[in-house]
Amino acid sequence: MAVLELKQVKKTFGSGHKEIEAMKVTDFSADRGELIAIIGPSGSGKSTFLTIVGGLLTPTSGAVIINDKNLADLNEKERSKIRLKEIGFILQASNLIPFLTVANQLKLLDQVKKDNMTKKQLEELYEDLGIGDLRTKYPADLSGGERQRVAIAKALYSNPSIILADEPTASLDSDRAYEVMELLKNETKNKNTTTIVVTHDIRLVGYCDKVYKMTDGVLVQEK
Amino acid sequence: MFLALNEIKKNKLRFTLIIGVLMLVSYLVFFLSGLATGLENLNRESVDKWKATAIILTEESDKSMYQSSLAIEDVNEIDAEEIAVIGQINAVAGNGDSKTNVSIFGINKDEFIMPKVTEGEVFVDDNEVIASDALKEDGFKVGDELHLSSSGEVLKIVGFTDNARFNAAPVLYGDLATFHRVKFGEAAEANKESINGIVVRADELTAITKNDSLESIEIETFIRNLPGYTEQNLTLNFMIYFLFGISAVIVAIFLYVLTVQKISMFGVMKAQGISNSYLSRSVIAQTFILAAIGVAVGFVLTLITAAFLPSAVPVAFDLVTMLIYGLVLIVVAILGAVFSVLTIVRIDPLKAIGG
Ligand SMILES: Nc1ncnc2c1ncn2[C@@H]1O[C@H](COP(=O)(O)OP(=O)(O)O)[C@@H](O)[C@H]1O
Ligand SMILES: [Mg+2]
Numbered sequence: 001m002a003v004l005e006l007k008q009v010k011k012t013f014g015s016g017h018k019e020i021e022a023m024k025v026t027d028f029s030a031d032r033g034e035l036i037a038i039i040g041p042s043g044s045g046k047s048t049f050l051t052i053v054g055g056l057l058t059p060t061s062g063a064v065i066i067n068d069k070n071l072a073d074l075n076e077k078e079r080s081k082i083r084l085k086e087i088g089f090i091l092q093a094s095n096l097i098p099f100l101t102v103a104n105q106l107k108l109l110d111q112v113k114k115d116n117m118t119k120k121q122l123e124e125l126y127e128d129l130g131i132g133d134l135r136t137k138y139p140a141d142l143s144g145g146e147r148q149r150v151a152i153a154k155a156l157y158s159n160p161s162i163i164l165a166d167e168p169t170a171s172l173d174s175d176r177a178y179e180v181m182e183l184l185k186n187e188t189k190n191k192n193t194t195t196i197v198v199t200h201d202i203r204l205v206g207y208c209d210k211v212y213k214m215t216d217g218v219l220v221q222e223k
Numbered sequence: 224m225f226l227a228l229n230e231i232k233k234n235k236l237r238f239t240l241i242i243g244v245l246m247l248v249s250y251l252v253f254f255l256s257g258l259a260t261g262l263e264n265l266n267r268e269s270v271d272k273w274k275a276t277a278i279i280l281t282e283e284s285d286k287s288m289y290q291s292s293l294a295i296e297d298v299n300e301i302d303a304e305e306i307a308v309i310g311q312i313n314a315v316a317g318n319g320d321s322k323t324n325v326s327i328f329g330i331n332k333d334e335f336i337m338p339k340v341t342e343g344e345v346f347v348d349d350n351e352v353i354a355s356d357a358l359k360e361d362g363f364k365v366g367d368e369l370h371l372s373s374s375g376e377v378l379k380i381v382g383f384t385d386n387a388r389f390n391a392a393p394v395l396y397g398d399l400a401t402f403h404r405v406k407f408g409e410a411a412e413a414n415k416e417s418i419n420g421i422v423v424r425a426d427e428l429t430a431i432t433k434n435d436s437l438e439s440i441e442i443e444t445f446i447r448n449l450p451g452y453t454e455q456n457l458t459l460n461f462m463i464y465f466l467f468g469i470s471a472v473i474v475a476i477f478l479y480v481l482t483v484q485k486i487s488m489f490g491v492m493k494a495q496g497i498s499n500s501y502l503s504r505s506v507i508a509q510t511f512i513l514a515a516i517g518v519a520v521g522f523v524l525t526l527i528t529a530a531f532l533p534s535a536v537p538v539a540f541d542l543v544t545m546l547i548y549g550l551v552l553i554v555v556a557i558l559g560a561v562f563s564v565l566t567i568v569r570i571d572p573l574k575a576i577g578g
């Protein structure tokens with residue numbers, strides 16, 4: 001059963017002769033336990049795809065269905081609930097909250113939703129990401145790579161059924177990047193989640209079950 | 224609360240500044256309200272002490288006791304539970320060392336407006352008076368002989384009483400005969416029936432008198448018509464209400480600037496699915512914490528200042544009024560936070576994450 005489905009989804013920005021077709025009419029579906037890579041050059045429409053899937057961007061036409069719910073039928077409040085419960089975002093700019101320590105970045109989720117990781121799972125996550133010693137630090141005191149790893153921890157902590165990552169390894173060295181992909185793969189397999197990773201790093205596609213290529217708004221499966 | 228408290232903890236200086244501003248505003252509000260109450264007391268405490276329902280003055284006096292002139296026998300036309308006659312005149316009294324404005328009340332000792340003596344004795348002989356203890360601070364004491372500006376009579380302080388100021392002047396209580404000698408001099412005997420008003424305690428104001436030339440004036444109305452009283456109150460209250468407005472604007476601006484700085488952060492949280500209502504409650508909670516601390520510190524500062532003020536400064540703190548004003552300040556601050564809430568609700572998470 002598809003966790004995520006895009007039916008005839010299209011996105012255009014602007015209008016008239018300034019119109020940009022960021023995503024041409026696209027069908028897409030993803031199942032549980034799948035780690036999927038979206039590759040493609042800059043400006044090809046990868047982020048547009050990811051934000052539509054995540055319910056942040058409304059498509060010009062077509063239907064986005066997450067766990068049998070058509071996002072078009074929901075209001076912003078309900079979409080926001082789905083993002084909170086079902087989706088873990090790992091964003092390009094590793095957006096952390098400046099006045100919260102690493103530990104509190106995760107604790108914030110305990111304030112707004114239930115069913116997050118257990119203490120034991122959390123310890124393992126810290127271990128896997130190598131950020132256990134950073135718990136009491138603020139984002140400003142972390143390196144770019146450390147911040148990125150905390151952002152990943154934040155996305156995984158809420159036990160989402162769909163993980164959406166936009167260039168999650170961009171600010172990491174090769175070894176760390178491989179470790180992060182390994183982690184996302186384990187997470188996907190062990191918890192039977194669906195993970196979509198947007199990247200332009202071809203070396204990472206080896207970890208993925210499926211690979212799609214985006215070119216000028218056209219999504220084509222490669223593997 | 225989680226976000227609110229953690230943010231305050233991380234950015235202590237920033238939030239101390241806001242608390243500081245709120246503290247100063249509340250300090251000013253509390254102090255002005257203290258001054259308003261103090262000035263009110265200066266005008267009315269002797270009247271409040273009567274615990275009377277109304278005062279009867281002549282119709283033509285236009286609610287001014289000084290302008291009203293009655294005869295003692297007018298009492299016969301009054302129907303009330305308790306009745307007391309009063310004669311009143313202003314004077315400047317000096318004991319040789321210092322001089323001060325006083326208000327002389329001529330009364331009957333056995334009627335209900337007779338004050339309790341807190342020090343010394345009750346007046347018995349001619350020209351003996353009980354004085355307001357406010358005079359003690361000017362160096363007056365029991366046994367002092369008082370020379371009056373407008374009269375050849377010499378009064379003698381035989382005792383003191385508390386809460387006895389009328390229209391900003393300390394009161395001297397003496398019997399009617401003493402009052403008549405001060406007011407009429409040689410002609411005292413001829414005017415021995417003359418009084419200024421009749422103070423009554425009654426259940427019903429309308430039924431007190433049927434005499435058309437007399438007017439029963441409710442005590443609160445009487446006080447409001449004391450020279451300068453209403454004007455003074457309006458001025459101070461206007462300043463207080465103005466400060467409420469100012470604090471709302473200050474809080475609104477401060478929080479708005481902070482919120483604008485955090486737009487991308489709020490956007491990220493919204494992208495994550497954290498609801499508008501959680502973020503709004505967080506901002507409101509934060510404002511409440513800041514305002515409550517600011518107001519509490521302002522309150523304590525006010526009390527400390529009050530303890531060190533010279534007694535000549537007419538401040539009196541009414542806890543209930545202060546509590547209400549404190550609450551109003553907090554509510555007003557929270558209203559100021561509404562701007563920030565509206566801003567947060569309008570943030571588009573997509574823009575914030577730079578998708
Ligand atoms: N909000 C927007 N308004 C107008 N054009 C946009 C907007 N977002 C993206 N685009 C355009 O859509 C195309 C795809 O962008 P994007 O999805 O960000 O590509 P990628 O993530 O692959 O680099 C680009 O041409 C970009 O300029
Ligand atoms: Mg992109």
